[in-house]
Structure formats: structure tokens, C-alpha cells
Amino acid sequence: xxxxxxxxxxxxxxxxxxxxxxxxxxxxxxxxxxxxxxxxxxxxxxxxxxxxxxxxxxxxxxxxxxxxxxxxxxxxxxxxxxxx
Amino acid sequence: xxxxxxxxxxxxxxxxxxxxxxxxxxxxxxxxxxxxxxxxxxxxxxxxxxxxxxxxxxxxxxxxxxxxxxxxxxxxxxxxxxxxxxxxxxxxxxxxxxxxxxxxxxxxxxxxxxxxxxxxxxxxxxxxxxxxxxxxxxxxxxxxxx
Numbered sequence: 536x537x538x539x540x541x542x543x544x545x546x547x548x549x550x551x552x553x554x555x556x557x558x559x560x561x562x563x564x565x566x567x568x569x570x571x572x573x574x575x576x577x578x579x580x581x582x583x584x585x586x587x588x589x590x591x592x593x594x595x596x597x598x599x600x601x602x603x604x605x606x607x608x609x610x611x612x613x614x615x616x617x618x619x
Numbered sequence: 620x621x622x623x624x625x626x627x628x629x630x631x632x633x634x635x636x637x638x639x640x641x642x643x644x645x646x647x648x649x650x651x652x653x654x655x656x657x658x659x660x661x662x663x664x665x666x667x668x669x670x671x672x673x674x675x676x677x678x679x680x681x682x683x684x685x686x687x688x689x690x691x692x693x694x695x696x697x698x699x700x701x702x703x704x705x706x707x708x709x710x711x712x713x714x715x716x717x718x719x720x721x722x723x724x725x726x727x728x729x730x731x732x733x734x735x736x737x738x739x740x741x742x743x744x745x746x747x748x749x750x751x752x753x754x755x756x757x758x759x760x761x762x763x764x765x
Contacts (some may be wrong), residue, residue, distance in 0.1 A: 555722065568629030575629045577700035585702050 550609045554582045556600050570599055635696050642689040649683035704760045714755025719748035 548553050564578040571578070571592065580586035588596065597604040628636070664672060689744045723741040739762055 536721070563627070565627045565629045568631060572631050573629070573698040574632045574701055576632075577698050580630075580700050586703070589699050592699060610714070 536607065540566055545596050547573075549587050551581060551584075552577070554608055556602075556607070557582075631698060635693070638696055639689075640692045642692055643686060646682045646685035646689055650679050650686065653679040653682055704757065708753050708754060708756035711756040712749045712751075715752030716745055716749035717744045 553567075557564070562570075564582070565575045568575045568578045573592065576589075579588070581588050592603055593608060597607050600607065653675075657678065660675050661672065694702060697705060720741075723745065727741075
């Protein structure tokens, strides 16, 4: 059973399950960075909610984990409100 | 939080670092060689102001232009997060340069002779402010994701 550890940061950041999915595969951040052809710094920034990835990178992540993009990323707390 | 095993660089990091070193080594070495030559020549010529002296003093600038081209190429090689961090750092460096230059313009207009107080021209301090702003921001922004 996978424990859900969703990173939630205040402001505009989206929540993501990147760390959890990476842990299931026993990958280090550098391993995941190798698969996605980005820097380890970028993976760290996404996992800790400091950076929201671009749409192409988000799709690449979803494709790598074999999941739909919406199960990998979800709106942050501030973004869930209904528009006025 | 990252463990020590996660701290290794990714393949993309290594390739980029290697390419950056290759691209920047020559312009940096050339800049220092040209600067030292200019100082040595100025010392030997004992303050002569011929056209050749001016050309020699300006020769490091050619290597700086080469370095700028290398930095732009490095920025293109960087991934999306690194590009953002670099651009933020450059924006701060640019702002620091402009503000320092503006401060010197105001002081000179006052008029206060800044060169006499500092022992060197305002250009040096403007350059230092820009570089400090750029590198300082880069270090600050990447500290948490290092």
C-alpha cells in the first residue's frame, strides 16, 4: 500500500506525488532526473513545491510513471476555490 | 530533504557542466592573460598613452564578449528550472548595476569626486555590484535545492 505524501505549499504551487512515486521505484532524485533529462536541482525544486514544472515536463513525468497527469498533479489549496 | 545518495549529479547536470567548462575556459584564460599583459605593458611603458596602449587595455573586453556568448549558450543548455533561476539572478545583477551607476551619476553631479575617495574609478564598483548581485542571487536561490 502506497502512503500518500502530497507536497502542499502555500501560494500558487500545485501539489504533486513525485516523491512518493519515486520512492516506490526506489529511485534517487538523480535517477529520476536522468530519466527526464533534467537536473537533479529541478527534481528537488518540483518535489519541494518550489517550482511548478512546465506542461511538457509534467506530461513527461506522467508518461514515465504511466499515470494520467491529473493523478500526479493537483491544484494547490488556494487554487481549488470556485472562480467568482 | 535529500539524502547523500541523492546528491549525485544527474547525467544532464554532468553534460552541461562539462560543456560549460569547455566553452568558458578559453575566454576566461584569455581575459586574464590580456589583463596581465595590459598591466605589464603599462608598467613597462611607464604611463605612455599611445594608440597601442589603448588597444592593449581594451583587449580583455574582446574576451569578455566571448564569455558573454558562452554564458548565453550555457543558458540555452540549462533546463527550465535552471533557466528561471539564472534569469532571476541576472535580473538582480542588472538592477544592482543600474542602481550603482545611477548612484555614481548623482554623486558626480553633486559634484563629489568619488574616484578620489575610493582610489579607483566608479566603473570597478559598478562591475562589482552587478557581479555580486548576479552571483549572490544565484547562490541564494539554489541553496535549498542543492
